[in-house]
Amino acid sequence: MKIIDFRSDTVTKPSPGMWKKLKSLENSDLGDDVEGEDPTVNELEQKAAKLVGKESALLTTSGTQGNLIALLSQTVPGDEILVEERSHIYKWEVGGAARIGGLMVRTFPSDKGSFVPNKLQPLIRHKDIHESITSLICLENTHNDHGGIALPIDLFKSTKSFATKNDLKIHLDGARIFNAAVALNQHVTEFTKYVDSVQFCLSKGLSCPIGSILAGSTELITKARKFRKMLGGGMRQAGIVAAMPLIALESNWTTRLAEDHKNTFRLYEGLLDSGLQINIQKPDTNILMVEFPENVLMPKIVDLLNNVGIKTHDTSQRIRFVTHYGLNEDDVDYSVDVILKTFKKFFDSL
Numbered sequence: 001m002k003i004i005d006f007r008s009d010t011v012t013k014p015s016p017g018m019w020k021k022l023k024s025l026e027n028s029d030l031g032d033d034v035e036g037e038d039p040t041v042n043e044l045e046q047k048a049a050k051l052v053g054k055e056s057a058l059l060t061t062s063g064t065q066g067n068l069i070a071l072l073s074q075t076v077p078g079d080e081i082l083v084e085e086r087s088h089i090y091k092w093e094v095g096g097a098a099r100i101g102g103l104m105v106r107t108f109p110s111d112k113g114s115f116v117p118n119k120l121q122p123l124i125r126h127k128d129i130h131e132s133i134t135s136l137i138c139l140e141n142t143h144n145d146h147g148g149i150a151l152p153i154d155l156f157k158s159t160k161s162f163a164t165k166n167d168l169k170i171h172l173d174g175a176r177i178f179n180a181a182v183a184l185n186q187h188v189t190e191f192t193k194y195v196d197s198v199q200f201c202l203s204k205g206l207s208c209p210i211g212s213i214l215a216g217s218t219e220l221i222t223k224a225r226k227f228r229k230m231l232g233g234g235m236r237q238a239g240i241v242a243a244m245p246l247i248a249l250e251s252n253w254t255t256r257l258a259e260d261h262k263n264t265f266r267l268y269e270g271l272l273d274s275g276l277q278i279n280i281q282k283p284d285t286n287i288l289m290v291e292f293p294e295n296v297l298m299p300k301i302v303d304l305l306n307n308v309g310i311k312t313h314d315t316s317q318r319i320r321f322v323t324h325y326g327l328n329e330d331d332v333d334y335s336v337d338v339i340l341k342t343f344k345k346f347f348d349s350l
């Protein structure tokens, strides 16, 4: 049976060029990265920092670790941070901000990821002696749980002026910031110039097997390096991990994400006029959300799709389809057919 894996862009495997780069490494190329001695890691960190317009960067083991280190490096325990209520940091990072950072995490609602920062003014606390101190606000772009929405630069600008007024740092969970940049036809620095720290994932649309980058000022990254060690993320001959991402950053890999976006749109168009009781959100990037009526048991749909070779995840009454390197137009067309037949069979059986 043909298997099409739409669960996440984390399922991507490296490109031939990435393998070639990895295989080209010799023992003599490796060094101990905890001592700052691995040349491939150093090269990756320098290139990554330059790409997102920051002074310095740090290779982390994952996006979750990168986000947590960013929070630890810019707050102190007892601070309050503001995060959107469906953000990855709030929903899917095991409460690390609270458990490890000792942070009070305050959520705010949004309209599909968008919000008016000035309306958050009543949430800012520090004046009264009884209050904890609000010290940081997070942005997420693209916004995963809102269906891969690419949030516009204006939101970054207005968040920056709100943050400046209230003495807040801004952390960007940019796990998929290149998807946003490609979708909105902007250079990534047009977003990152407004934030103090940015985390972007190497192991998602960029198709590398491991890792994320955290970037910011040199002062911030010096602190972050220590927190990474504290969290057990100090890797030794990590050139093995850094080699493949160099290819992802050096080539025009970030622009190939447009192919994924096209494929998501193709999937969207294929599923659109099904006449079934589903609601499909028009995609901006590489994530498509298909919403089902409240009475539908979502694990059942996921199982049915899985049984016919279509792997997905469900979240909040929706099935999430993510396109990525390794899936092409033919895979999408094949999937549309299989998915529609499966959905129809399911609704007919109700």
Ligand SMILES: Cc1ncc(COP(=O)(O)O)c(C=O)c1O
Residues within 6 Å of the ligand: 061, 062, 063, 064, 065, 067, 088, 089, 140, 142, 143, 144, 173, 175, 176, 201, 203, 212
């Ligand atoms: C928006 C966002 N941030 C952070 C992460 C965490 O990345 P990782 O899985 O590498 O920990 C993810 C993973 O899906 C994500 O979608």
